[in-house]
Amino acid sequence: MNEYDSNRIYDIVSLIGYTKTLVKKEADCFVLNTCHIREKATEKVYDEIGRIRKDFKNLKKPLVVVSGCVAQAESNEMIKREPYIDMVIGPQSYHKIGDLILDYERKKKKINETEFDVINKFDLLEKISNSQNKTSSYITIQEGCDKFCNFCVVPYTRGPEYSRSFSQVINEAKNLVSNGVKEIILLGQNVNAYNFNNKYKLSSLIIALNNITELKRIRFTTSHPKDMTDDLIECFTNCEKLMPLLHLPIQSGSNKVLKLMNRKHDREYYFSIIEKLKKANENIKISSDFIVGYPGETEKDFQDTVDLVEKVGFLNSYSFIFSPRPGTPSAKKELNNIEENIKRLKILQNILENFQYKNNKKYLSKNCEVLIENKLEKEEKYFGRTKTMIPVILDADDSKIGELVKVKITSCNKKNLFSSHKINKVKAA
Numbered sequence: 001m002n003e004y005d006s007n008r009i010y011d012i013v014s015l016i017g018y019t020k021t022l023v024k025k026e027a028d029c030f031v032l033n034t035c036h037i038r039e040k041a042t043e044k045v046y047d048e049i050g051r052i053r054k055d056f057k058n059l060k061k062p063l064v065v066v067s068g069c070v071a072q073a074e075s076n077e078m079i080k081r082e083p084y085i086d087m088v089i090g091p092q093s094y095h096k097i098g099d100l101i102l103d104y105e106r107k108k109k110k111i112n113e114t115e116f117d118v119i120n121k122f123d124l125l126e127k128i129s130n131s132q133n134k135t136s137s138y139i140t141i142q143e144g145c146d147k148f149c150n151f152c153v154v155p156y157t158r159g160p161e162y163s164r165s166f167s168q169v170i171n172e173a174k175n176l177v178s179n180g181v182k183e184i185i186l187l188g189q190n191v192n193a194y195n196f197n198n199k200y201k202l203s204s205l206i207i208a209l210n211n212i213t214e215l216k217r218i219r220f221t222t223s224h225p226k227d228m229t230d231d232l233i234e235c236f237t238n239c240e241k242l243m244p245l246l247h248l249p250i251q252s253g254s255n256k257v258l259k260l261m262n263r264k265h266d267r268e269y270y271f272s273i274i275e276k277l278k279k280a281n282e283n284i285k286i287s288s289d290f291i292v293g294y295p296g297e298t299e300k301d302f303q304d305t306v307d308l309v310e311k312v313g314f315l316n317s318y319s320f321i322f323s324p325r326p327g328t329p330s331a332k333k334e335l336n337n338i339e340e341n342i343k344r345l346k347i348l349q350n351i352l353e354n355f356q357y358k359n360n361k362k363y364l365s366k367n368c369e370v371l372i373e374n375k376l377e378k379e380e381k382y383f384g385r386t387k388t389m390i391p392v393i394l395d396a397d398d399s400k401i402g403e404l405v406k407v408k409i410t411s412c413n414k415k416n417l418f419s420s421h422k423i424n425k426v427k428a429a
């Protein structure tokens, strides 16, 4: 979501004459768009600002803006602690950044804009042309969350659930597709809770996008198991452009820990959703997020997670040691032993990596459909992804960017597939 927000911030500041520079000392404004989901995010922001201050010691001070969830969570504290910061802007207010910069230039007065102004944000973003011209593009359809998992800052930094209007999303999608985008990834902190006016759900958006002729692939992320409704699961049967990979975080395989986390579902419920998904599309793969060492997690709880991972066989998953986020209920809990946490994380990551590698090996010598996204920066090779998002490095040329091709996979490692064979174009569905 931050990538999407950063691109929109750039679209807005370009309207008041700003352009990107790759030469740091040429910049007269820095926007640090921040994420607060992991520990140390705040310290990283101060470190980066320290580096800017050092680089500009003998130069004119640039305008320094901190946007995103760290700005929302820390607010005025940031300006007090680091006077080099001129402006903090929360994630629901960044649409105002152009006006705020002009205002700052006139008054030279520090600005703190951390209101939840999400309706106005999306109304304004709809009117700003999206300048990204990529093969794959994000569209934010929903923000905020009402689930209040005990470890998570999102309900506090992004606010309550809000769904964009159906027509706004479809217009943005059509605009992107007419600019060459071939894959759309619908985004939301709790994307499958999308509900516009009790009339349009995530399934309504997917069905509408499936009818856009030039669009080739649809994905959505991130979903909560509780919101995996039957109409949405049916889309994996009926919408051929919806890719067969679902990111469905579970966080732990232990019912006790899920309860402590306030996840509002248990492992049996999660298994029942996986079963329905497999019935809807036998090729579907699942990826997930795991928190290891949540306060109160015992060895038995961890083994429940290992058991669940082995039963489901996840791909492309993320796993982290629990890190307390200030202001959340979990932050008050006593931490588990760190050495034990590190040991458990290694065991889990090893199992997840083995699944990935085993899955990648299944592609060897087989033909596979790839959407070519871009040329690699440092090599004469191209980058694309399979239907289940596995990166593929292949031989191609610029004319093939944005095309669906069939390639034979000649080698692989734990993360990537490689092809050194001739590519064949995939016929339109």
Ligand code: SF4
Binding pocket: 145, 146, 147, 148, 149, 152, 153, 154, 155, 189, 190, 224
């Ligand atoms: S459902 Fe996701 S975004 Fe919402 S509180 Fe839980 S972890 Fe955070």
